[in-house]
Amino acid sequence: MTRRWPNxxxxxxxxxxxIFIAGGFLSLIWTPYAIDGVDIPxxxxxxxxxxxxxxxxxxxDILSMIMVGAQTSIAVAVLAVGIGxxxxxxxxxxxxxxxxxxxxxxxxxxxxxxxxxxxxVIAILITAVFxxxxxxxxxxxxxxxxxxxxxxxxxxxxSLWQRDFILAARVSGKSGLRISVEHILxxxxxxxxxxxxxxxxxxxxxxxGLSYVGLGAQPPIPSWGRMLAESQTLVxxxxxxxxxxxxxxxxxxxGLNLMGDGLRDMLDPRIRAER
Amino acid sequence: xxxxxxxxxxxxxxxxxxxSLVIFMVVEVAPGDPAAFMLGMSAQPDTLAALRAELGLDVxxxxxxxxxxxxMVQGDFGTSYTYRTPVAGMIADRMWISLPLAVYALVLSTLxxxxxxxxxxxxxxxxxxxxVMGATQLGVAVPNFWFAMIMVxxxxxxLGWFSAGGFPGWDKxxxxxxxxxxxxxxxxxxxxxxxxxxxxxxxxxxxxGEDFIRTARAKxxxxxxxxxxHALRNAMIPVLxxxxxxxxxxxxxxxxxxxxxxxxxxxxxxxxxITQRDLxxxxxxxxxxxxxxxxxxxxxDLTYAAVDPRLRVQA
Numbered sequence: 001m002t003r004r005w006p007n008x009x010x011x012x013x014x015x016x017x018x019i020f021i022a023g024g025f026l027s028l029i030w031t032p033y034a035i036d037g038v039d040i041p042x043x044x045x046x047x048x049x050x051x052x053x054x055x056x057x058x059x060x061d062i063l064s065m066i067m068v069g070a071q072t073s074i075a076v077a078v079l080a081v082g083i084g085x086x087x088x089x090x091x092x093x094x095x096x097x098x099x100x101x102x103x104x105x106x107x108x109x110x111x112x113x114x115x116x117x118x119x120x121v122i123a124i125l126i127t128a129v130f131x132x133x134x135x136x137x138x139x140x141x142x143x144x145x146x147x148x149x150x151x152x153x154x155x156x157x158x159s160l161w162q163r164d165f166i167l168a169a170r171v172s173g174k175s176g177l178r179i180s181v182e183h184i185l186x187x188x189x190x191x192x193x194x195x196x197x198x199x200x201x202x203x204x205x206x207x208x209g210l211s212y213v214g215l216g217a218q219p220p221i222p223s224w225g226r227m228l229a230e231s232q233t234l235v236x237x238x239x240x241x242x243x244x245x246x247x248x249x250x251x252x253x254x255g256l257n258l259m260g261d262g263l264r265d266m267l268d269p270r271i272r273a274e275r
Numbered sequence: 276x277x278x279x280x281x282x283x284x285x286x287x288x289x290x291x292x293x294x295s296l297v298i299f300m301v302v303e304v305a306p307g308d309p310a311a312f313m314l315g316m317s318a319q320p321d322t323l324a325a326l327r328a329e330l331g332l333d334v335x336x337x338x339x340x341x342x343x344x345x346x347m348v349q350g351d352f353g354t355s356y357t358y359r360t361p362v363a364g365m366i367a368d369r370m371w372i373s374l375p376l377a378v379y380a381l382v383l384s385t386l387x388x389x390x391x392x393x394x395x396x397x398x399x400x401x402x403x404x405x406x407v408m409g410a411t412q413l414g415v416a417v418p419n420f421w422f423a424m425i426m427v428x429x430x431x432x433x434l435g436w437f438s439a440g441g442f443p444g445w446d447k448x449x450x451x452x453x454x455x456x457x458x459x460x461x462x463x464x465x466x467x468x469x470x471x472x473x474x475x476x477x478x479x480x481x482x483x484g485e486d487f488i489r490t491a492r493a494k495x496x497x498x499x500x501x502x503x504x505h506a507l508r509n510a511m512i513p514v515l516x517x518x519x520x521x522x523x524x525x526x527x528x529x530x531x532x533x534x535x536x537x538x539x540x541x542x543x544x545x546x547x548x549i550t551q552r553d554l555x556x557x558x559x560x561x562x563x564x565x566x567x568x569x570x571x572x573x574x575x576d577l578t579y580a581a582v583d584p585r586l587r588v589q590a
Contacts, residue, residue, distance in 0.1 A: 109286070113293055116568040118527040121561055125298065128549045128557040129305040201416075208418050209531050213546065228421055232535070235424060236432045246421035254416035 010262025016255025020248065024070035033061035035068050035222055044238045053244055056227070057234055062241070065222045066248050072134065072223040073252070076216070077203030079138045081196050084145020089192065091146070092153025093184060097176040099158055108154070111147035119144035119206050123215045137216040141206045145199050152195055156188045190267035194260055201256035208249050224249050279580055287573045294565045299340050302558045308332070309356045312552055330354060343558075352559040357551045362559050365544060372442060372540035373533070376456050377525040380463035385518060387468040392475025397502060399480060407472065414469025419528065423462035423535040430458060440537035459536045463529055467521045474517045478510040512582055519575035523568040
């Protein structure tokens with residue numbers, strides 16, 4: 001494939017994702033209407049000049065809810081990636097620095113165990129015990145992300161440990177910790193950015209699913225998943241109520257995935273040839 | 276091989292034990308006493324004590340853990356706090372929906388992904404490949420429950436080909452049951468098919484770059500025969516792994532799809548149990564799903580080792 005393609009996918013993806021990210025940030029200071037602005041006479045309107053995306057079954061402005069929903073999705077997904085990276089990367093670095101040792105074995109077996117808990121299952125468990133809430137979604141998706149980053153970090157770090165510049169650092173007497181932080185970490189940054197983008201998009205999908213079944217953000221916090229759940233009984237009367245939040249999810253996730261692919265091709269020229 | 280199987284088996288048991296411990300401990304930190312919750316505020320102390328004894332809550336925690344695990348091994352998952360019926364029976368009833376749904380979705384996912392992946396690989400870089408890859412890009416971005424809602428809108432509400440939800444029961448006929456599970460299975464299969472098609476394509480492309488493929492071409496075999504007989508057979512190993520891993524995710528993912536179609540499967544059981552604080556049911560369903568993932572992983576590892584002898588030595 002030509003070289004033009006990856007950059008194009010990066011541009012399109014970033015543009016798509018940015019629309020929703022910008023909308024989410026804008027909603028922190030301004031939305032066209034208040035999201036708790038119940039206006040029953042104007043319920044279930046099709047898109048009009050006053051309500052660009054129409055109104056829902058309580059007469060709330062859908063554009064405003066999509067914007068605040070973007071904020072919820074982004075916050076949950078970003079924090080979940082943060083948990084995954086914050087715990088997973090140090091674990092992966094440690095495992096690689098102690099490759100073959102008992103600590104490595106312990107961390108990797110622990111990872112395998114966490115992998116056996118899909119984020120939905122973690123969310124079910126947490127919600128059953130502590131009650132529902134957006135925090136559960138963050139923790140559930142975050143825990144799911146930990147082994148992803150730990151494995152990726154360990155794999156990348158292991159191959160770096162074989163390199164001459166690391167050997168030079170070892171000969172000069174640097175500790176495993178210092179080498180990991182000063183030499184390994186900077187060299188795996190691009191890999192982590194790419195994976196972070198992918199986990200970010202998976203996090204948005206997971207958050208939507210959890211909110212849809214009532215395990216994520218609770219009323220009155222708007223979220224795309226719950227907007228879909230609320231639209232379900234009305235889908236024959238007002239299909240747009242189901243279409244709009246769904247398209248918001250699809251476009252955001254698609255944008256982030258394209259962005260991830262584009263970033264990977266840009267940051268890692270070695271795999272460009274393979275794809 | 277026997278040594279490898281034994282080592283993997285020991286690690287399977289350790290994983291199951293640790294997973295069950297984690298689940299038990301998380302549920303144990305739940306505030307409140309299930310017996311007190313069931314009887315309400317005005318419960319008499321002696322009734323409460325009797326119920327606690329009946330539910331097995333009156334013994335020390337380590338003992339309760341052992342009772343729970345040894346019960347599960349013998350197929351006894353305890354008694355539901357809400358319904359006072361055996362949890363094992365409740366789960367078994369729901370499995371008759373959730374399990375066929377997962378298997379159906381797995382079959383569909385494979386049926387879609389194989390031709391798509393093989394086609395894309397054989398047309399590498401051309402329009403057909405780009406179209407298939409574009410479709411998979413969309414497939415992984417669409418939330419399956421939303422896709423399910425759209426299908427209900429089109430095929431159930433507008434066209435009337437399927438019912439919008441519910442399940443007639445297998446006793447009303449096999450095909451009726453299959454029909455009720457068709458839309459849910461398609462929705463569940465879609466993102467998995469997209470992932471599987473990508474794995475199929477890239478695995479096949481890896482194989483097509485191998486030396487033995489060049490040899491096969493060089494000795495004059497036709498491209499078609501090289502693809503189907505030589506490359507495909509070898510490309511199947513990673514594909515089969517992914518299929519194995521997908522099964523457990525389909526089982527867990529079905530929980531959300533069941534909500535869209537109001538199917539009385541494991542999903543509804545677990546969500547009802549959450550609202551009713553029927554923790555023993557939640558605990559058992561979660562353990563069952565985690566058990567499925569761990570055991571499927573184990574089977575996949577063994578299959579892998581059986582096919583590829585190099586792995587037995589390494590691990």
